[in-house]
Amino acid sequence: MLAYVFVLLAIVMRFASVPLSFAPVGPALLFFGARGSRKQAWIPVLLLALTDFALTRFVYHYPYRADQAITIVWYAVALLMGTLLRDNARPLRIGAVALAASLGFFLVSNFATWAVWTMYPHSPSGLIACYVAALPFFRNQLISDMVFTAAMFSVPALVNLVRPQEQKA
Numbered sequence: 001m002l003a004y005v006f007v008l009l010a011i012v013m014r015f016a017s018v019p020l021s022f023a024p025v026g027p028a029l030l031f032f033g034a035r036g037s038r039k040q041a042w043i044p045v046l047l048l049a050l051t052d053f054a055l056t057r058f059v060y061h062y063p064y065r066a067d068q069a070i071t072i073v074w075y076a077v078a079l080l081m082g083t084l085l086r087d088n089a090r091p092l093r094i095g096a097v098a099l100a101a102s103l104g105f106f107l108v109s110n111f112a113t114w115a116v117w118t119m120y121p122h123s124p125s126g127l128i129a130c131y132v133a134a135l136p137f138f139r140n141q142l143i144s145d146m147v148f149t150a151a152m153f154s155v156p157a158l159v160n161l162v163r164p165q166e167q168k169a
Contacts (some may be wrong), residue, residue: 002127002155003031003035003036003037003044004044004096006024006032006152007028007029007044009028009048010023010024010029014051014055015055019065020140021140021144022140022143024145024148025033025048025075026078026098026102026105026141026145027098027148027151028044028081028148028152029048029075029095029144030043030078030079030101031149031152032044032079032082032088033078033079033081033082033084033085034084034086034089034153035083037081041079042124044055044075044079048075052071052072053068053143065117066112066169067109067112067113067116070108070109070112076109078105079103082097082116085153094149094153095146095149098145098146101142102142102145102146105141106134106138106141107131110134111127111130113130114127120133138157
């Protein structure tokens with residue numbers, strides 16, 4: 001249940017933090033992969049894909065293009081990365097997976113932007129310019145990913161700390 005709550009939080013925050021790139025999409029997918037139902041793993045990917053469509057078309061007023069498909073594939077990959085934490089969710093491992101997911105999204109999504117759109121020349125220098133222009137967004141995303149990953153993965157541990165005390169009372 002908590003995995004679904006975090007996915008819904010990510011969706012709400014995507015709309016609320018549009019200019020800031022500060023939403024827990026990656027952390028919610030990692031958490032769902034680690035703690036959510038394997039049979040229902042398609043649900044957060046679908047919900048986030050629909051969210052992307054709505055944001056792209058109705059908030060940003062951009063056409064929906066092939067680079068969005070790359071983002072949807074990344075959602076599935078991030079969810080699969082979360083499964084690496086299913087049996088071994090130690091803090092260092094959680095942080096490493098979150099960092100890899102964040103960096104992976106930055107690299108893949110900006111490559112797709114460079115490849116699909118005409119904002120940057122389709123040359124090595126254009127690709128570098130695309131990555132450089134995306135660095136401020138990556139900074140916010142990385143901070144967001146690390147903070148929300150720590151928070152989300154801490155909730156079950158905090159619940160377990162509180163629960164035994166409630167049972168004793």
